[in-house]
Amino acid sequence: MKAPDGLQPLIDDGVIDQVMRPLKSGKEASVYVVRSGDDVRCAKVYKDLGQRSFQQRVQYQEGRKVRGSRDARAIAKASKYGRKQQETAWKNTEVEALYQLRDAGVRVPKPHGYHHGVLVMELVVDADGHSAPRxxxxxxxxxxxxxxxxxxxxxxxxxxxxxxxxxxxxxxxxxxxxxxxxxxxxxxxxxxxxxxxxxxxxxxxxxxxxxxxxxxxxxxxxxxxxxxxxxxxxxxxxxxxxxxxxxxxxxxxxxxxxxxxxxxxxxxxxxxxxxxxxxxxxxxx
Structure with a gap:
């Protein structure tokens, strides 16, 4: 399939070689099956800020650390810069959690890097090699x-x-x-x-x-x-x-x-x- 705009930079940089098919699409992100060399993985492309609601995330964000006092103040004021930093922090949270939990022995998909705002990770499959069911x-x-x-x-x-x-x-x-x-x-x-x-x-x-x-x-x-x-x-x-x-x-x-x-x-x-x-x-x- 034609590479979505969010994945084209990864192809240009050689991170992935091909976008094979869409896997799922939700309110927060779209996930695609991609090929990287001989490996088949998945790539999670987060939705743009305008397509998502921060109101539902307030409870989840309490207690999260923000890098730098300037960013913290901007996020508290809900300024344009603050919302952008909040969006970045929201995406980074999953990436950091995956690496931390893998190190702790939790069974989560193995991360393979975070490039241009896209999370590349293990494609979980069933015994026949198809995408694993929920x-x-x-x-x-x-x-x-x-x-x-x-x-x-x-x-x-x-x-x-x-x-x-x-x-x-x-x-x-x-x-x-x-x-x-x-x-x-x-x-x-x-x-x-x-x-x-x-x-x-x-x-x-x-x-x-x-x-x-x-x-x-x-x-x-x-x-x-x-x-x-x-x-x-x-x-x-x-x-x-x-x-x-x-x-x-x-x-x-x-x-x-x-x-x-x-x-x-x-x-x-x-x-x-x-x-x-x-x-x-x-x-x-």
Whole structure:
């Protein structure tokens, strides 16, 4: 296919040799399958500032470090320069997170560089070499669901141990490769120590995974891994290999257990609705 404008500079510089096909397009970015020498990879082209909304990102950006006091002041004032720097920081966040998480042993796509505002990274494929499906697109046995849940909870723990929370983790940004789940889409990654909503986002991430995989293994819906790992994190006792049980003693005076369970069920229902919507759209095509 003809190279999109955003990828032509990478061809000119020899970073990639060919744009093979589009992979997906979302509100934040478009992803293409590209060839680089003998390797097939993917390239993530972020949408322009005018096509995206900063209003939805305010909560995610709290606690992020900004290079230089001038940039920080400009971003706070929402000046033209500040918005440009905010846009740059938003893109850089995913790149930096990928390298940091790979070093921490988290299963995310291997990054292959950031060129002209484009992230080049591993193309996650299935056993036949095709683009890997999302977690919400595969049928699982109860044993597979329990295994995936165990693996993904461990990835969340590893992320938290380096001070990061995905912030938008669900069955839609987990791919299923032959060696297991791969976590993708990290531009909204949250600082665990610097964001006041960190705990809420962590619990939402874990609850989303639990609700999705609980369709195949309902006993997962009675676990509390998010609360357990956050309590260990706050106490300074969370380690990448910490043994978790999924059991957590709630302080009934400070938490509405029914509300928490309803939130998990709501996430599960939302996941089912979205899946039905995708199936309906695919049938229409």
């Amino acid at each position: 977690l919400g697109e595969v049928e699982l046995s109860p044993g597979q669901a329990r295994g995936f849940h165990r693996f993904l909870v461990r990835q969340v723990v590893k992320m938290l141990c380096v001070g990061l929370i995905h912030g938008d983790l669900s069955e839609y940004n987990v791919l299923v490769a032959p060696d297991g789940p791969v976590i993708i889409d990290l531009p909204q990654v949250v600082s665990a120590a610097g964001n006041n909503a960190a705990r809420t986002m962590l619990l939402r991430d874990v609850n989303n995974l639990t609700a999705s995989l609980g369709r195949w293994a309902p006993e997962l819906l009675d676990t509390w891994y998010g609360e357990e790992m956050w309590a260990l994190y706050e106490a300074g006792r969370l380690r990448p290999d910490s043994e978790l049980t999924g059991v957590f003693a709630h302080d009934d005076s400070n938490i509405d257990l029914d509300a928490v369970r309803h939130a998990i069920n709501d996430a599960r229902e939302e996941a089912l609705i979205r899946q039905q919507g995708r199936e309906a759209a695919a049938s229409a095509d």
